[in-house]
Amino acid sequence: MNTNDESSQIQHKTGLSQMESIPIGKQLKPLKKYSDRGALVEVNANSKRINAIKKDNGRTNPTTQPMPRVRKDLDNLDRNTSKKRRIYNDNDDIIISTNQNNDVLQKDSPWFKLDEQDKNDPSMVYEYSDNIFEYFYKRESELLPLRNYTVKTETKHTIRSSVRAILIDWLVEVHEKFQCFPETLYLAINIMDRFLAANKVNTDKLQLLAVTSLFIAAKFEEIHLPKLAEYAYITDGAATKEDIKTAELYMLTKLKFELAWPNPMNFLRRLSKADGYDTETRNISKYILEFAFCCPNFIGEKPSYISAIAFFIARRITSKDKTWDNNFIHYSGGIDPVNDIRFQSACKQLVNEIDTPRTRLPSLKMKYNEGDPKGIHDIVLRYCTMEVDHSFSTLFAL
Template sequence: MVSEYAVEIFDYLYSLETKYMPNPRYMDDQSDLDWKMRGVLVDWLVEVHTKFRLLPETLFLAVNIVDRFMSVRVITLEKVQLVGIASMIIAAKIEEVFAPSVQNYVYIADNGYEQKEVLKAEKCILEVLNFDFSYPNPMNFLRRISKADNYDVQTRTIAKYLLEIGLVDHRLMPYKTSKVAAASMYMARMMLKRGDWNDNLVHYSGDYTESDLIDVVNALLSYLTEPVTHEAFFKKYASKRFLKASIIARKWAHETVGAGANAEGW
């Protein structure tokens, strides 16, 4: 981002957050689906995203599209993967320089849908969401906080893993993405003993203090101390490419606070 306009740009992104948040209770209106099925879908989207080596922004936007769409439309079980594919296609067209073809997605979905079905689903989602995808991507917030962390690679990688927990675990859905990004950096620094959450970090996080972040940190801790349920997501971040972030984070969570503990009093 252009540094001289950074403050204005982020003020604008913060102002958009609430507008593009999905309904965190939308599953109440979905007769065929539940949160576990949604988690399976997102885990599969993580796998697809990894295979295509797409940008992080594409994955976050794709999941936001899925959730916003299902906040206003009831989806049958046999169509849920189709919604995921179409959402990823839309996100890739927005974020990527070279997006995979529709046929690539059809193939990776084991040819479960015809190309015309995917295109029809894409058109439907675009129309239902009014072609409005000015989503304030959480990667922008994380990168800004990284500036105050001297762009430390390991801290940012673990924070990115924690941030992506907000994709697979619906319990993070009620929180603004800027807050989840701040809590992810806060927690990653704690794991690596990188020092206090100082005034500089508070500023670059969007003015989130330690006390502001405790509820999100507790939600992340809850996920980390539970058994692995999203295999593709865990394996992605257990790789050398991502510095074994998922292994480090889960080990730390169990050793430091134990299953069922919380962040109060740290």
């Protein structure tokens, strides 16, 4: 059998090469709520992860009760920033040693080389941090969706933003149930967006596409990943194990096995380092970042750019320090919010979307404690509503 015949058979089996205008509600079977999904624990009785799910009678607050991890969870790691740092200018020249913290720098001050605080941790390879992120900034442009497939263009394979929202909201819930790393969710969304931007997909195969994207992402990011039977079961009969394996082969072939996408969490953690690892700001920025990736407006945008937007808004919400000094400019990849009109427009667009969302994301809101006045969702929503009501008068005020 030649390659073309084999490819044609895979396309026929998966249905990932054609799209029909069928109402999504009739084909996509949503994941049932925790209380209704006790049978999930029967998939693998020896799985500690699934047994942990069984004990969970409600949603865990990610900020106060983090899910167990097998590797260092950098998001919940509070580090004491070194008081003694060297100050560098844009030419990487040492100017002076100082005992001051980075938060007292003025706008026109040079930037601190914060990676030096990790010099005693070999796993951080601090000597190569700048080179690594320089590569990330180059690589992220190469692994973006070719177009925003939710916007009507001259091409015919377009998916409504509401359909994408259903898929991603379901992915958020499955990702949380499987207790995967944050990187896995973002990579799954990137895989799905890149595939949909270049390929037609049957509407009744969209859930297969979503679960296969998560399956591929988990293989790339996780240490102990969910089993194939669990992915098939979580679709409630919409996809079998063979369906997922066949779709995986076809999708990876179409994506040319390009999975080493610079994850937005890398950029967010780097900005958090410049902020002194403030826990409140980091947790709020994680919600805003996740919301932005669920929002169709930012399909095709660089992850470093979205991370900077999320972190900038989060620092405005916490109001601990509204300055975006040379440290943040350097560690965000050169973004200067005060003088960047495009960045300001993107921030306003995201704030407005959070205040009045065009697509429903119930799982994401519940994940971040919707209805709890002290929960992250409600804190962010109150701020965004205030900014919209006051025409963004304080969003960029110094």
